[in-house]
Amino acid sequence: QKEVEQNSGPLSVPEGAIASLNCTYSDRGSQSFFWYRQYSGKSPELIMFIYSNGDKEDGRFTAQLNKASQYVSLLIRDSQPSDSATYLCAFLSGGYQKVTFGIGTKLQVIP
């Protein structure tokens, strides 16, 4: 089983819709969870991090964490064509303090 599971997509949503990205992880000792955005040919950049169960909102982005289900999600409201990118789920392991990435979900926002 992979440490981080993500659907690679592509996920296509129309402009203005809500994009929902999901991720599951296997390490129950994970402390913090991250969503990075990576445009084609560019480096990843952090969008959100969350470490407590529940929701965390930042502008159009909402991260949701459920540690019991080992599940983290990212909602993007009012999706824009500029949101088209690959979204990487990642977690910080408790033991080695390493950040492990999922394969990423490619999001396409259709104008």
Add this chain to the structure above:
Amino acid sequence: EADIYQTPRYLVIGTGKKITLECSQTMGHDKMYWYQQDPGMELHLIHYSYGVNSTEKGDLSSESTVSRIRTEHFPLTLESARPSHTSQYLCASSAAGRANTGELFFGEGSRLTVL
């Protein structure tokens, strides 16, 4: 904007050559990492360091080596490049201790092509 720099950005080199990819950060971060990423594929951790004179191999086996003589500098070396080493190499850093949220700051990457 993150202050982490990688050089060269692009390198095309012949088989058997020795190469060093440079990575420097000015944020005083103790933790530094090298990730390898093929186009459209996931990031794989190949090396990391928790501080000066500390280096560890990552999850993906790599023929490259790293050194950490100074906090701000974390170069990656391939003694004899091969076509299988063709990839993008991303350097990252993060704070340690109480300042550590786990956030990684990435450089712009070094795209290596071995002919």
